Amino acid sequence: MQLFGSSGIRGVANEEVTPTLCLRIGLAVGTLVDGQAAVGRDTRATGEMLADATASGLASAGSDVDRLGVLPTPALQSYAEREGVPAVMITASHNPPQYNGIKLVGNDGIEFGVDQLERVEELLDDGTFEHARWDETGNARRVTSARREYVEEVVAAVDRERIAAADLTVALDPGHGAGSLTSPGLFRKLGCEVHTVNAQRDGSFPGRDPEPVPEHLADLGRLVRTTDADVGIAHDGDADRAIFFDEYGNYIEGDATLAVLAGATLDDGDSTVSAVTVSQRLVDVASEAGAELELTPVGSTRIISRVRELHDDGVSVPIAGEGNGGVLFPDHRLARDGAYTAARFLELLADRSASAVVEAVGGYHNVRTTVGYESDADRATLLAAAAAYADESEGELNDTDGYRLDFGDAWLLVRESGTEPVVRIYTEAHTEARAHELADGIGDRLDRALDG
CATH class of the missing domain: 3.30.310.50 (Alpha-D-phosphohexomutase, C-terminal domain)
Incomplete structure (x- = not known):
């Protein structure tokens, strides 16, 4: 694939990722699918412009378009699966504010696989788009329920009673991204006391860079300490990742988080999939559980494609992901989901502190x-x-x-x-x-x- 990289298209907005490109991608997706599609975006300043262009391309190809507005990528994926429609997400995830990008999602809520992305690229190369007759072009409608339904889905999918009984205090940094509109309320619905920083929706990301790495998260560490929180949680721009701080305000390596979640999930005979960036922590945990570990090139697209292949062969893959906070629980949905990952981590804090949880995979x-x-x-x-x-x-x-x-x-x-x-x-x-x-x-x- 020349255009779609390890996790969709990314580039400087209005220079590399332009309305013209988005229009053409909308045409390509509309040519490949029938009937209806959805478009969402994160908080970036250029998101509305690019979403408008994408929706125009879809409508020109004859697709009715559900406009979801600003929401996390996993919320868009939840909508796509629930409604049975493909979707386009305008996001550059963790990249700096001047960037934007495009992710394509199927009607099963899962990112397009390599084969599907190659078909889109072929259409972009040869320009054989379908243009509907003037009286058969698509219509647009605004959908305002997708964020709320996503929050309700995540709350119902985890052990809310266990989390609520732990009486946890959460320090949250959504980084001015799409998680600002969902994660504060979601963790409160799980029974947590929530304190926030950088939780105002703002596409210029004034408080910190969207990538949740230690050098950008000093405010979160301070918030954990000043509020005596049990855990700190940070998202990237589209909230498909979660990074954690322990109760002392110390950054927890994403590799450690993936390993402890895998240790709580894997059974003998299971498989797990990660990228070549995999930590020895996950190697150790998989071995102890009697599970197989497979490595792919970096990027959610490659991991998802391999998990799909394993599922088709009847192999159980209950968890997969990378050490950057992008964890997948395929039995829930084959998609990275920052809020769901965080909720699963909160389940582990019911009887142990965050520092104790990750101590078992320390030493690296x-x-x-x-x-x-x-x-x-x-x-x-x-x-x-x-x-x-x-x-x-x-x-x-x-x-x-x-x-x-x-x-x-x-x-x-x-x-x-x-x-x-x-x-x-x-x-x-x-x-x-x-x-x-x-x-x-x-x-x-x-x-x-x-x-x-």
Whole structure:
């Protein structure tokens, strides 16, 4: 796929992701589906413009369009499954404010698979769109119930009585994104006392960058401490991810969260799916449960496609996901859902503190960093340097997506981002010094390559 990356289309709004592109994608989706479709968006300033263009393309192809307004991606997916209609989400997820993007969702509430996305790209390439007659173009209607129905669905899908009985205090940072409109009320319906920061809908994201990483979440750590909260929860821009802080206001690695949720979910004979960024924590948990672990290229699209294949073969996959806070519970819905993930984590806090919950998967240290580039030539230089480093290394190589090298006591991964002009570096080790040693070593190698 040339246009759709690891998690849909992303780019600078009105430069790379334009109304013209959205119009064409609306035409392509409308050509492939019959009758009706839905369009939603996150809080980004350019979202309404791009959603209008997408809806116009769908209507031009003959599709009636349900306009859902601003809502989390999982709320749009819930609507798509409930109503049996495909949907288009205008969102750039965790990317900075100037970005926007497009995710395509089927009438089962699941993101388009690789095959479906390739069909859309073929239509975009050859331009053979269906244009309805003037009197058969689609009509639009505004739907105002999707957010409320999503909240009710999540509350009904978890053990509300167990969570409410724990009398939990939640510190919440939706980051001015779509979760601002759903998560505060959702956690209150679960019986929690909720304190918020950055909870005003604002597409310029004045309080923090949409990506829920430690350097953007200092306010949440302070809120946990000042309110004596039991847990802190942060979302990205479209609230399909959840990141946590413990009761002391300390950031919890997303890999640790995925591992403890997997440990509470997996049984002997199950399988789980993650990306090549997988932490040894999940490797350990899957092994202890007697479950198989499969690795895919990075991105929800790849993970979802593999889970679908396993389900078709009769394999049980009760949990999957990545260590960035994007967790899937396929028995609920084969989709990343920040609020549902957070509610499942709250269930674990009924009899243990957040720090105690993750203590069982401790003992690892992670470093995440990036090297940016400005041209295709720079990109090629960086990837060539990474390949040379891998060739010279004594680590065991996995090249499913980039270059992952396992050293026994640690691992590192170098891969090109599917959503931004950066090469990402990931390391994990039993000691912080070893993790930084690996990250600094490959980072210096890439910097020297760019310098000539």
